[in-house]
Amino acid sequence: MTYIDIIGFLAAFGTTISFLPQAIKTIQTxxxxxxxxxxxxxxxxxxxxxxxxxxLSLSIPVAIANAITLIFASIILVYKIKYK
Amino acid sequence: MTYIDIIGFLAAFGTTISFLPQAIKTIQTxxxxxxxxxxxxxxxxxxxxxxxxxxLSLSIPVAIANAITLIFASIILVYKIKYK
Structure with a gap:
């Protein structure tokens, strides 16, 4: 794994996990x-x-990262519609 | 361009442009x-x-999409820090 790969993994982790604190905050408040x-x-x-x-493109990292993000984003969207 | 590429472009466009209405809303309100x-x-x-x-990986679409998203996300972050 090159240092470029490591930057890519850190980037994917950061942008994916970032929606977790927003989902928690929205659920709580x-x-x-x-x-x-x-x-x-x-x-x-x-x-x-x-x-x-x-x-479809058999890119497992893209699929997994976006499956996780989709869960968080959907929760926030449902709360936005329910408590707007 | 295959239909998989088209789905990828639509996905990139959707997740990138989505931060624009949030940035506008945050600036206005x-x-x-x-x-x-x-x-x-x-x-x-x-x-x-x-x-x-x-x-670094010479992926122009990744660089451009994230340069645009970075602008929107930075604006929202600055407003969050300034008006929390």
């Missing part, structure tokens, strides 16, 4: 006033497309 | 109470690492 519905609608669809792309 | 500081700290660092990875 139900405060979604500052969260953009357009953002999470677009982002959830985009992440679903990344997951499909990862599966 | 300054309402950051529901936004997670941990999320945008992690996400901004992650996107910067993706940008570096894209440049």
């Amino acid at each position: 139900k405060d979604t006033s500052g969260i953009s519905l357009s953002m999470y609608s677009l982002f959830t669809v985009g992440t679903l497309l990344w997951l499909i792309y990862g599966i | 300054k309402d950051t109470s529901g936004i997670s500081l941990s999320m945008y700290s992690l996400f901004t660092v992650g996107t910067l690492l993706w940008l570096i990875y894209g440049i």
Whole structure:
């Protein structure tokens, strides 16, 4: 594994795991006033497309990272719709 | 270009552009109470690492998409720090 690969793994880990604290905060506070519905609608669809792309192109890292992100993004989106 | 490539481009477009409505909303309302500081700290660092990875691995689409996302994410992070 080269140092470029390591940067890629750290990048994927950072952007994937970042949605976990947002999901926890949103579940705990139900405060979604500052969260953009357009953002999470677009982002959830985009992440679903990344997951499909990862599966179809047999890219396991892309599929796994986006499956995890899709769970977090969907939770935030559902809370935004429910508690807007 | 195969249909898998098209799905990949749509996915990249969706997840990149999704941060634009959030940045606009945050700039206009300054309402950051529901936004997670941990999320945008992690996400901004992650996107910067993706940008570096894209440049070092000569992957122009990865570099461009993450350069755009980095701008939006940085704006949201700065507003979160300034108006928390």
